[in-house]
Amino acid sequence: DAGVIQSPRHEVTEMGQEVTLRCKPISGHNSLFWYRQTMMRGLELLIYFNNNVPIDDSGMPEDRFSAKMPNASFSTLKIQPSEPRDSAVYFCASSPGAREFFGPGTRLTVL
Amino acid sequence: AQSVTQLDSQVPVFEEAPVELRCNYSSSVSVYLFWYVQYPNQGLQLLLKYLSGSTLVKGINGFEAEFNKSQTSFHLRKPSVHISDTAEYFCAVSGIAGNMLTFGGGTRLMVKP
Numbered sequence: 368d369a370g371v372i373q374s375p376r377h378e379v380t381e382m383g384q385e386v387t388l389r390c391k392p393i394s395g396h397n398s399l400f401w402y403r404q405t406m407m408r409g410l411e412l413l414i415y416f417n418n419n420v421p422i423d424d425s426g427m428p429e430d431r432f433s434a435k436m437p438n439a440s441f442s443t444l445k446i447q448p449s450e451p452r453d454s455a456v457y458f459c460a461s462s463p464g465a466r467e468f469f470g471p472g473t474r475l476t477v478l
Numbered sequence: 479a480q481s482v483t484q485l486d487s488q489v490p491v492f493e494e495a496p497v498e499l500r501c502n503y504s505s506s507v508s509v510y511l512f513w514y515v516q517y518p519n520q521g522l523q524l525l526l527k528y529l530s531g532s533t534l535v536k537g538i539n540g541f542e543a544e545f546n547k548s549q550t551s552f553h554l555r556k557p558s559v560h561i562s563d564t565a566e567y568f569c570a571v572s573g574i575a576g577n578m579l580t581f582g583g584g585t586r587l588m589v590k591p
Contacts, residue, residue: 400522402522412522412523469581
């Protein structure tokens with residue numbers, strides 16, 4: 368198995384632009400998680416899905432952030448409009464029910 | 479590049495006993511170190527982190543960890559565990575230049591009554 372796949376690996380954009388991060392979970396995993404990593408706050412859970420349904424989005428920082436999971440093999444995290452304080456590494460993880468398997472992350476830089 | 483090794487995949491321990499979860503890392507650059515906990519059916523939570531300063535770091539829920547640069551270790555300890563500490567614990571490292579996190583394989587702590 369290729370593991371959790373995230374794209375792009377690096378994204379540089381200008382303030383105000385829309386950013387879409389993508390994730391393909393491991394086949395057969397029924398839970399998917401989006402995290403944001405910064406040096407000061409560590410790893411923060413943004414939202415997680417179970418069987419494609421959003422279960423807990425209390426970690427989504429504000430309305431500029433939205434996440435979708437249209438099917439079991441694909442999820443997106445969108446930021447619109449982006450701001451410099453959104454610069455971070457965004458991780459996607461999937462789980463069959465116990466531990467999580469993390470993707471390599473997307474490094475987002477908003478100028 | 480960095481790598482993280484958590485030597486024990488499972489650690490069974492009785493309630494109120496002390497526990498140490500081991501973490502060793504390798505890196506060609508200076509690092510930041512983290513411990514995360516994942517309770518059943520929940521996402522990861524940050525327990526504690528070492529960025530600089532005192533090598534003994536105190537975190538939430540009575541956990542602490544000590545950074546030992548010469549031994550490239552960052553072991554997690556708690557003097558007296560509770561049933562509620564049953565969870566998966568992950569050690570992670572990143573380069574201080576802001577590289578992405580590298581996680582260890584995790585250690586399942588099982589606290590028995």
